[in-house]
Amino acid sequence: MNIRRPKIAVIGAGWAGLSAAVSLIQRADIALFEAGRQAGGRARALAGKDDGFSFLDNGQHILLGAYHGVQTLMQHIGVQPESAFLRQPLQWYIHEGLQFQTASLPAPWHLLVGILLAKNLSFSLKIKLLSDMSALQRWAGHHKTDLTVAKWLRTRNVPRSLLGQFWQPLVWGALNTPLEQASLRILCNVLNDGVWSEKANSDYLLPKQDLGR
Ligand SMILES: Cc1cc2nc3c(=O)[nH]c(=O)nc-3n(C[C@H](O)[C@H](O)[C@H](O)COP(=O)(O)OP(=O)(O)OC[C@H]3O[C@@H](n4cnc5c(N)ncnc54)[C@H](O)[C@@H]3O)c2cc1C
Known part of the structure; x- marks a missing residue:
């Protein structure tokens, strides 16, 4: 036939x-x-x-360890992700501002220890940042509806310094959207896949050659 x-x-x-x-x-x-x-x-x-x-x-394209589909595709066409990328721990760098990198520990300790050792942030703001992140994880598990990231941050009384040093650049980088329009649920999904679930998912994968190749 x-x-x-x-x-x-x-x-x-x-x-x-x-x-x-x-x-x-x-x-x-x-x-x-x-x-x-x-x-x-x-x-x-x-x-x-x-x-x-x-x-x-x-x-400059920066990929994340969480891009499993991209890595599978690369293997499928004969490119080994280990040789195509330089793997680096997630690093947060604001010039003369908040700076940290994830620790070589399993999740969630990689982030917890990374933020506790962060530069240019007071101890009380470190605790505030960690407690807001933990609240965000709980929010994702308990709410079916959505709201904007800006609205949620207001309910948490997030200080201006953490907005400018962390939340604002995070949401621009992850969702390409201003806080007032960004979906909290999508942010949770991205953080869950990329940062909270596994240390390896949060690693940066820096292409060793241009992606066109
Ligand atoms: C400067 C820059 C930096 C970025 N940095 C990052 C990063 O660090 N990390 C990250 O994850 N992402 C990054 N991105 C985003 C990433 O590049 C895109 O999400 C991804 O390449 C989109 O792929 P795509 O196939 O969906 O769309 P596209 O790459 O837009 O591909 C669409 C293709 O379709 C073609 N096309 C459109 N209409 C037609 C038509 N009618 N007929 C024939 N062809 C058509 C276009 O010419 C194009 O080649 C960056 C993007 C830019 C521009």
């Missing part, structure tokens, strides 16, 4: 399109359409021209 393979068009050769194409290739005939001259989408490198650079990376 002649079983015809389905024909599937994938639009866009960014990471999403490339992942879809690689996942489907065994079971279907794939046509991958890309409007740009090279694959990679927002995570591609651009060939340099007359600007003195041989190539221009489109933004």
Whole structure:
């Protein structure tokens, strides 16, 4: 019996399109359409021209240990994540402000000890930060509805210094959204996957070469 393979068009050769194409290739005939001259989408490198650079990376991409799908995809195409990335503990660095790095301990001790040893933060603010994080974890388990991160922070009376040194940059970095619009539930999901669940998930994976390759 002649079983015809389905024909599937994938639009866009960014990471999403490339992942879809690689996942489907065994079971279907794939046509991958890309409007740009090279694959990679927002995570591609651009060939340099007359600007003195041989190539221009489109933004330093920092991945997290929690990006299991990306690592599986890489293994699938023959790239070993251990050799493709430099693995570093999560580091928080605000110039002349809050600075810490996670400790080499299982979760949640990696974060707890990291924050207790943080630079440029008083002991009382360290305790406040840890107690707010712990309250956020409890919130995630007990509430079905959502609210904005800003609203929740107001209920916790978070001091201005912790807003500026921690919550604001965290939410911009993790959700690309201002506090007044950011979803508390999505923030909890990201923190749960990336920081609270396992120490290894919170590690930074720094690409040793541009992601276009
Ligand atoms: C400067 C910068 C820094 C970043 N840093 C990080 C980071 O540190 N860590 C992190 O996790 N993420 C980072 N990101 C985000 C990350 O790059 C993106 O989330 C990811 O690349 C998105 O992949 P995608 O496939 O969903 O979309 P895209 O990369 O946008 O790919 C979409 C592709 O579809 C093509 N396309 C669109 N419409 C059509 C059409 N009609 N026909 C044909 N082709 C089409 C586009 O040309 C593009 O190539 C950063 C992004 C930027 C711009």
